[in-house]
Amino acid sequence: MPDTALPPTIPTAPVTPAILESLRAIVGDKGLIADDQGKQPFVTDWRGSIVGNAAVVVRPANVEEVSKVVKLCHDNGIAIVPQAGNTGLMGGATPWPSHTGIVLSVGRMNKVLNVDPVGYSMTVEAGCVLQTLQETAASHDRFFPLFLGAQGSCMIGGNLSTNAGGVQVLRYGNARNLVMGLEVVLPNGDIWNGLRALKKDNTGYDLKHLFMGAEGTLGIITKAVLKLWPAAKDVATAWLAIRDPQAAIEILSEAHGASEDNVGSCELMSRTCTDMVLRNIPGTQDPLKADTEWFLLLEWTSARPKAEGAEGMAEKMEQFLADQMEAGRVIDAVIAQSEAQARNMWVIRESVAPASRAEGPGLSYDISVSISKVPEFIERGLKAALDILPSIRPYPLGHIGDGNIHFSFMGPKGMDRETLKQYSPAITRAVNDLVTSLDGSISAEHGIGIDKLDELSHYRSRIELDTMRTIKRALDPKNIMNPGKVLRI
Ligand SMILES: Cc1cc2nc3c(=O)[nH]c(=O)nc-3n(C[C@H](O)[C@H](O)[C@H](O)COP(=O)(O)OP(=O)(O)OC[C@H]3O[C@@H](n4cnc5c(N)ncnc54)[C@H](O)[C@@H]3O)c2cc1C
Helix, strand or coil, rough: CCCCCCCCCCCCCCCCCCHHHHHHHHHHHEEEECCCCHHHHEECCCCCCEEEECCCCEECCCCCHHHHEEEEEHHHHHEEEEEEECCCCCCCCCCCCCCCCCCEEEECCCCCCECCCCCCCCEEEEEHHHHHHHHHHHCCCEECCCCCCCCCEEEEEHHHHHHCCCHEEEEEEEEHHHEEEEEEEEEEEEEEECCCCCCCCCCCCCCCCHCCCCCCCCCEEEEEECCCCCCCCCCEEEEEEECCCHHHHHHHHHHHHHCCCEEEEEEEEEEHHHHHHHHHCCCCCCCCCCCCEEEEEEEECCCCCCCCCCCCHHHHHHHHHHHHHHCCCCEEEEEEHHHHHHHHHHHHHHHHHHHHHHCCCCEEEEECCCCHHHHHHHHHHHHHHHHCCCCCCCCEEHHHHCCEEEEEEECCCCCHHHHHCCCCCHHHHHHHHHHHHCCCCCCCCCCCCCCEEEEEEEEHCCHHHHHHHHHHHHHHHCCCCCCCCCCCC
């Protein structure tokens, strides 16, 4: 839970009436939101747990306008919070309550500029909604492999700035692996044009990687050249009741070969997590009524269409699941027989975050360890949390193929947010100490934002923190670009 009571030092230069008029001259009336009601969704984070402040929300229509707005802010020492879809879960896109500057939303910059199906790339503006990009790629018989629960509203600028993960990382890598080039407005307003559709480019430091995962602290991503892949032609999706997390990693390990390297996704769900979704999300159906604490959502995809009479993904998977049952890892399983059945499985997986919101206050840790250590982490982590608060209700899940567990808890029945908050520091310390002792990461895919500011400085070495601060100070000496996020400067 964020500690907004102890904000870092951030620039407090005000947006004066004269500066407001200069902003209006750059972006026009359409690009400014200054009334409290209009600003509300831009200063409140997705979870509703942080409500910040901003003098005005600025919505430029193109990179030239972004550049002029940033230059104006730079010259006047005004802090900027870049924002895309505002679905981030660490408070990175939400201004601090003490913020006196602007929110710069890229939502109006939402054009697909070019699709090159032969070269397997597309060039897009930062405000394109992720799902639109998936659909655009599909309409050219191509695949853009970034999939996550918020895809209907998150935007590619935010995805790249958080180096988002999701359910295809196992095969295609994180967001940063899906990018060939970027255009970025630097904190002084300069435009860096690195929009190169190149697979190979060893010309000094690879600057694009500085901005991806920087959570808007080093500049504003305005365009990107994204990589595409062939569209899937043969898909098998299955819901498996499994013995335990150890069985999960063994199943995945065997699945790579059995699928001929076609594992697309492998998602671990606890029984408590599945039940929470079924309870809160209308229309979802339990794919398999099995007596177990653990499930796997396994998907194999091939770009090769199934030939008449030949074995396809489903047949290969059927044989594989039979072998895994024989080995005692799988208790029961169902392969989706229709798109609707596959969709139901995915809706269960993708609805965990909205379902948890409906359950009331909770705690969640987005951690990673090496895949083989996942079972040990889950067992020891559950014990550590339950030792501190025995009535807390765990619902772990995760992208197990990435060693990434969303180690999540509903508060004890009837416990209010403030009371739960009192237990949060002890549980956080126990979980993150355990992660660190297993050589893992305290933030696998959601980033640092406001929420993990202090955790990052606790767990990262002085050398790492100093190197990050050196980069930040070099690019943003006035500390105007998303100040007080990721690092305390
Ligand atoms: C239901 C749900 C499911 C989710 N599932 C996943 C998941 O599986 N994997 C995962 O990784 N995340 C997940 N998330 C978290 C979130 O969706 C991702 O972090 C997403 O990438 C954020 O995109 P956004 O457009 O909403 O960015 P925002 O929330 O607007 O911004 C995120 C960060 O990027 C910065 N930023 C935004 N745009 C720019 C820009 N153009 N230039 C520079 N900085 C910018 C912001 O300042 C902020 O620090 C989930 C969230 C929800 C609500």
